[in-house]
Amino acid sequence: MQKLLKVYVASGALFGGGYYLYKTNFSSSKITKSNYYSDAIELLNGYKPAVETLGGRIKVENFDESDSFNVIEDKNAKIKMLVKGDKKMADFFVYASRNDSEPNWSIDSLEIKYRGSANKFKIFDRSIINNSTNQINPTHSSIDSAASSKS
Numbered sequence: 001m002q003k004l005l006k007v008y009v010a011s012g013a014l015f016g017g018g019y020y021l022y023k024t025n026f027s028s029s030k031i032t033k034s035n036y037y038s039d040a041i042e043l044l045n046g047y048k049p050a051v052e053t054l055g056g057r058i059k060v061e062n063f064d065e066s067d068s069f070n071v072i073e074d075k076n077a078k079i080k081m082l083v084k085g086d087k088k089m090a091d092f093f094v095y096a097s098r099n100d101s102e103p104n105w106s107i108d109s110l111e112i113k114y115r116g117s118a119n120k121f122k123i124f125d126r127s128i129i130n131n132s133t134n135q136i137n138p139t140h141s142s143i144d145s146a147a148s149s150k151s
Contacts, residue, residue, distance in 0.1 A: 032063065036077065036096035036105035043110060044083065044092060047123050050112055054085025061089060069093075077105065083112075090114045 031037055044050055045058050061084040064070075069080040076097050083092045093111040098104065110124035 031065065031072065031079065032060075034105060036094060036107055037079070039105075039107055040092070040094040040096075040110055041083075043107065043124055044112070050090075050123060051085070053088060053114060054083065054090060055087030056085050058083050058085050060084075060092075075100070088114060088116075093120070 041058070041060065051058060060081050062082040063079070064082075067080055069078065071078050076095075078093070078095045081092050081094070083090050091113045093113070095108045095110070096105040097108050098106060106126065107124065108126050109122060111120045111122050113120045
């Protein structure tokens with residue numbers, strides 16, 4: 001009976017260890033090699049208030065794929081990672097989507113929650129950029145009124 005118990009414990013440890021190695025080395029590497037992961041880190045490092053608050057160059061401290069927040073589907077993804085600067089740490093939230101026809105993802109929004117803070121801060125929102133880009137059509141109303149007054 002003890003021999004059988006040892007076999008069960010050993011096989012459980014082997015399976016558990018193998019699963020852990022798979023999850024940490026292979027599964028998350030798909031995510032960390034995706035364009036939305038690297039683009040999000042690049043955008044975060046370009047966001048001056050976050051760089052000043054966290055301190056210096058920001059890097060990913062931990063990405064836990066088993067976190068229930070992380071969901072990657074065919075067209076949508078949301079991930080949470082722990083980022084660290086020289087002074088502070090923060091939870092960094094990435095929301096991305098893609099079209100059926102495109103292999104690359106587009107970042108929809110980015111949020112940061114500094115450790116010790118109760119609030120999340122939105123640092124990027126693609127819908128605002130897209131809407132503002134569509135609205136930056138100069139009306140030339142002052143030019144048009146000046147031209148019409150000359151005629």
